[in-house]
Amino acid sequence: MSKRRRVLPGFPFAMGYSMFYLSIIVLLPLAALILKSAQLSWDDFWKTANSDVVRASYRLTFQASAAAALINGLFGLIIAWVLVRCPFPGCRLFDAVVDFPFALPTAVAGLTFGSLYAGMPWIEQILIGDWVTAAWNSTAGRIDALTLGPRTLSGLNELRVVLMLTFVSLPFVIRTVQPVLQEWEIETEQAAHSLGASNWLTFRRVIMPELMPAWLSGMALAFARSVGEYGSVIFVTGNIPGKSQIAPVQIMQQLEEYRYAQATAIGVVLLGVALLVLLLVNVLQWWANRQAR
Amino acid sequence: MRLLKKIVAPAVLALSAIGFVHHASAQEKSATLLNVSYDPTRELYDEVNRLFAKQYKSTAGVDVKIEQSHGGSSKQARSVVDGLKADVVTLALGYDITAIEKAGLIEKGWEKEFPGNSSPYTSTIVFVVRKGNPKGIKTWADLVKQGNQVIVANPKTSGAARWAFLAGWGDAAKAKTYDLSKADQVKASTDAAAAAKDHPAYNSAEARAYVAALYKNVPVLDSGARGSTVTFAQKNVGDVLLNWENEAHLVLEEFGKDKFDIIYPPVSILAEPQVAIVDKTVDAKGTRKIAEAYLNFLYTKEVQDVAGQLHYRPRDTEVLARYSDSLPKIQLFTIDETFGGWDKATKAFFADGGVFDQIYAVK
Numbered sequence: 001m002s003k004r005r006r007v008l009p010g011f012p013f014a015m016g017y018s019m020f021y022l023s024i025i026v027l028l029p030l031a032a033l034i035l036k037s038a039q040l041s042w043d044d045f046w047k048t049a050n051s052d053v054v055r056a057s058y059r060l061t062f063q064a065s066a067a068a069a070l071i072n073g074l075f076g077l078i079i080a081w082v083l084v085r086c087p088f089p090g091c092r093l094f095d096a097v098v099d100f101p102f103a104l105p106t107a108v109a110g111l112t113f114g115s116l117y118a119g120m121p122w123i124e125q126i127l128i129g130d131w132v133t134a135a136w137n138s139t140a141g142r143i144d145a146l147t148l149g150p151r152t153l154s155g156l157n158e159l160r161v162v163l164m165l166t167f168v169s170l171p172f173v174i175r176t177v178q179p180v181l182q183e184w185e186i187e188t189e190q191a192a193h194s195l196g197a198s199n200w201l202t203f204r205r206v207i208m209p210e211l212m213p214a215w216l217s218g219m220a221l222a223f224a225r226s227v228g229e230y231g232s233v234i235f236v237t238g239n240i241p242g243k244s245q246i247a248p249v250q251i252m253q254q255l256e257e258y259r260y261a262q263a264t265a266i267g268v269v270l271l272g273v274a275l276l277v278l279l280l281v282n283v284l285q286w287w288a289n290r291q292a293r
Numbered sequence: 294m295r296l297l298k299k300i301v302a303p304a305v306l307a308l309s310a311i312g313f314v315h316h317a318s319a320q321e322k323s324a325t326l327l328n329v330s331y332d333p334t335r336e337l338y339d340e341v342n343r344l345f346a347k348q349y350k351s352t353a354g355v356d357v358k359i360e361q362s363h364g365g366s367s368k369q370a371r372s373v374v375d376g377l378k379a380d381v382v383t384l385a386l387g388y389d390i391t392a393i394e395k396a397g398l399i400e401k402g403w404e405k406e407f408p409g410n411s412s413p414y415t416s417t418i419v420f421v422v423r424k425g426n427p428k429g430i431k432t433w434a435d436l437v438k439q440g441n442q443v444i445v446a447n448p449k450t451s452g453a454a455r456w457a458f459l460a461g462w463g464d465a466a467k468a469k470t471y472d473l474s475k476a477d478q479v480k481a482s483t484d485a486a487a488a489a490k491d492h493p494a495y496n497s498a499e500a501r502a503y504v505a506a507l508y509k510n511v512p513v514l515d516s517g518a519r520g521s522t523v524t525f526a527q528k529n530v531g532d533v534l535l536n537w538e539n540e541a542h543l544v545l546e547e548f549g550k551d552k553f554d555i556i557y558p559p560v561s562i563l564a565e566p567q568v569a570i571v572d573k574t575v576d577a578k579g580t581r582k583i584a585e586a587y588l589n590f591l592y593t594k595e596v597q598d599v600a601g602q603l604h605y606r607p608r609d610t611e612v613l614a615r616y617s618d619s620l621p622k623i624q625l626f627t628i629d630e631t632f633g634g635w636d637k638a639t640k641a642f643f644a645d646g647g648v649f650d651q652i653y654a655v656k
Contacts, residue, residue, distance in 0.1 A: 053653060111523075118528035234520075238513045239447065241653035245514075252516065256367045256450045257645060258392055 033271070037264040048262040049269045053241045054250050060153055060161065061247040062273060063140060065226035068165035073219040076173025077211075083174070084181040101170050110235030113164055117236070128159040157244035160236045168229050169222035176218030180211055212288035220281035224274045324357045324583055327574075329379035331366040331452060331566070332519055333540055338383070340599050345590050349583070357583060365517050366452040373398065373571065380575050380584045383568045385452030388635035390569045403569040410483075410629075412565035413591035414605040415473075417625060418453070418460045420556040421525065421534040421541045428532045432558055433464040436533065437506035444531035445511055446521040448643055452566075453518035457535040458504065458649070459628060459638060460562035465503035466494040468631040470560050470624035474617070476610050482563075486629035494631050495641055505652050526553065537564070539604040542619065563625040 037045065048054065083095050101109065117124045137155040144151045184207075192202040230248040238244040247270055254263035330338055342359040349357045362369065362377070366385035373379045374396040382399075384390055387410075393399050404411050422430055428441055436443050446454035471482040494500065515521040518536055525534040526548045533556075534544070541555045568588050575581040590596060597607035601616040613620065632638040642648045 053650070114524075114528050118530070234516060239516070240511070240514055241650075249516070253447070253449045254645075255371065256365075257643070258367075258371070259645065262645070 030271070033264050034268055037261055037268045039261040040265055044262075045265050048254075048265045053245070054247070054266060056152055056242045057245045057247040057250045058269065058273075059144070060158060060245065061227055061270070063143075063153075064158055064161040064165055064246075065223050067162045068169055068226050069219045069223035071162070071166050072169055072173045072222050073215065076170065076218065076222075077177055077215060080174045080177040080181055084178060084184075098171050098174050101168050106168060106229065106231035107235070109167060110164065110232030113160075113167070113232070114235040117160075124160075127163060128156065133159060152242050154238070154240075154243045157237045157240075161233055161244075161246065164232050164236050165226040165229055168232055169225045172222040172225065173215065173218035176214045176221070177211060180214045184210070209288065209291060213285040216281050216285050216288070220278050223277055227270055227274050324355045324580070326357060326359045326380045326580060326583055326587060327362065327378060328359055328381050328383055328587075329362045329369050329373055329377060330383040331369060331385040332363055332517065333537065333543070334383065334566075335361070335363055337600060337603050337605065340603075341591065341596055344595060344599070345587055348590065349586060353586075355583070357587075359587070365450065367392075367450070378574050378578070379571050380578065380580050381568060381570055381588055383566070385566050386455060386635060387565070387567045388639050389452075390567055391635065393569075393571065398571050398573040399569055400572045404567065406570070407568060407588055408592055409608045410565055410567065411569060412567045412608070413588075414566070414597070414600040414607055416538050416564045416566065416605055417561045417623060418457045418535055418564065419538050419541050419561065420558060421536065421544050422532065422554050422556055424552050424554060426554055426556065430533050431556060433461050433503075433560070436461070436535075437503060437510060441510055441533065442512050442531040443507065443510045443533055443535065444513060444515075444521050444525040445535040446518055447514040447516055448649055450516040451518050451521075453537050453540065453564075454521075454535075455638075455643060456537075456562055456564045458642060459632065460535075461507055462497075462500045462504055462642075463494060463562055463626050463631050464558070464560050465500035466497035466631070468494055468560075468626035470626045472622055473563060473625050474610060474613055474622050479610065482627055482630065486627050489630045489633065492631065492633045492637070495637075501648065504648065508652050538606070538620070542604040557621055557623050560624045560626070562631075563627045565628070 040048070079098070083091060083098070086092070086095075133155045136159055137151075140153075140155070140158070141151050188206060189202055192206045197205070228248065230246070230252070233246050234249060237246070239249055247266060251263045251266050254260075254266065328338060328342075338359075338361050342361065345359065346357050349355055362372070362379070364372070366389050370382070370384060370389035370392050373382060373393050382390055382393060387404065390399065390403065394401065394403065407413070409415075420430060420436075422428065428435075430436065430441065435441065445457050448454040448458045469485070471478045473479050473482065513521075513524050513530055515524055518540055521534060522536060522540055522544055524530050526544050534541075536544075544553055545555065568591065570581065570584045570588065572581075575584045592608065594609065594612060597609040597612040598615070601607045601612055601620065604619060606620055607613045607616070628634060628638060632641075640647065
């Protein structure tokens with residue numbers, strides 16, 4: 001697949017304008033955030049951003065976001081695959097449904113989930129029943145023991161958060177992978193088969209390298225979006241400090257106490273981790289691209 | 294990849310550009326007043342504003358338009374500090390008004406500017422239980438029994454939850470209570486509050502143990518009073534809800550009297566939502582006279598009656614007596630006498646590293 005290079009007129013101007021626009025819209029507020037937290041001494045910053053309760057809230061936020069991104073990575077890929085091939089009439093409708101979580105106010109989504117569990121507890125039993133919770137607790141417990149020390153989080157609450165975030169960030173993976181699949185030429189697959197490659201080998205060596213960059217960025221976006229999610233999660237979890245409280249709730253709590261700088265300190269840590277993850281994904285993409293050649 | 298960026302970038306931008314833009318248009322020389330209030334007072338001030346506009350037109354001959362803003366009490370106070378041009382604030386607790394004072398927008402001594410601690414109506418914290426009170430919850434002590442699930446909001450973010458915390462603490466610390474439906478008892482309580490020098494309630498080991506046990510029984514901590522109502526009444530979580538008296542009546546009206554009962558504990562706290570003029574704004578806009586008339590209007594029989602209808606406790610004991618059915622007598626203690634006011638209570642209980650944080654410290 002060769003890339004067509006188009007020479008756009010007026011590129012320097014466009015570039016200058018883009019940089020300016022991005023600075024005003026994105027970088028300036030971020031700089032303000034960091035400046036605000038810089039009002040704190042290192043000591044205070046560290047005390048706020050590293051208190052036990054806040055640490056537990058990071059753990060919940062990042063673990064649940066990572067889990068949601070991975071779940072969406074797997075199922076989003078499958079859904080995108082099906083939607084592109086569109087094997088049945090009416091799957092266009094499903095294609096439209098995918099964007100729902102983008103359009104729905106998150107508070108409404110949270111309330112819906114909360115009422116759903118309340119009205120039909122068996123749904124929750126099916127999705128996150130005892131054995132799922134037990135499996136999650138032992139897995140997360142192991143990861144925690146290796147990295148962060150013993151767990152205080154409540155498994156069931158954490159899974160509720162994972163489920164909520166999975167809903168909220170569902171479109172990202174699907175919408176990033178779809179266009180790549182759409183432009184995918186089926187002949188490539190057929191060529192691989194005719195050369196004697198098995199299905200699995202074809203998938204691994206032909207399809208996946210092509211998909212990898214889009215798939216990774218979809219998951220990274222899903223993760224980053226989940227880290228900042230507030231509106232829906234507060235409806236489905238207990239919000240108990242140290243047990244089932246996400247980091248954005250901690251930020252709100254600091255704001256309520258008129259501790260603006262401390263609130264931004266927690267925000268800066270969230271931002272830092274999200275940026276790190278995005279950077280890591282870029283490195284992975286670069287590596288995947290090299291593998292693909 | 295290029296196509297991908299085209300699709301995703303706008304989506305991400307749209308999602309990340311979520312923010313609140315407060316916009317208060319205040320034109321000078323026209324009599325427009327902005328009242329920044331807390332969450333549950335919507336119905337109250339709708340009615341008050343209608344009545345006041347009528348009254349002011351007939352007495353002063355001026356057309357007044359009153360704009361309202363509602364939200365969580367602390368959040369509203371922050372909006373005012375951050376530049377929302379409120380003429381008057383009518384908030385859930387004095388501490389939030391003090392925060393605006395500290396920002397230099399309200400002059401000192403606002404608590405004394407209007408009668409009754411600048412608090413035109415009061416309220417208290419009561420229990421809402423499932424119909425028939427299956428768990429037999431009657432007193433504060435019942436809340437900490439094994440297996441009773443209590444729904445209350447997070448006192449770090451909710452005014453009602455702060456009052457509830459203080460109510461439980463004061464009950465355990467055996468705070469001195471009054472029957473505030475009698476005028477002489479009202480006077481006795483304010484005199485006692487003014488004379489109180491030290492506040493032994495803070496050192497009560499029983500009270501500390503009580504609140505620690507109480508929050509062990511709380512499965513969900515919502516961020517606001519209304520959120521905890523939804524958790525209890527709509528999601529059916531918990532056995533008892535601690536909330537404003539007016540919110541409790543609302544639960545019965547909204548969700549059905551056949552589903553819930555209100556339980557009055559023997560003792561609770563006198564919750565005083567306070568009001569103040571934002572001096573800096575009214576001086577800039579030249580609306581001081583109207584703002585004063587507006588807040589004084591809250592003390593008229595007419596408005597006191599409206600407050601009673603909406604299940605707030607009128608300051609006027611005569612009007613309060615008319616509503617003795619829906620607002621029964623209850624022994625109340627005051628924050629001023631028991632805890633020496635909001636500043637002290639906030640520092641000890643709700644500030645960073647205070648008692649509430651200690652309860653939830655990760656072991």
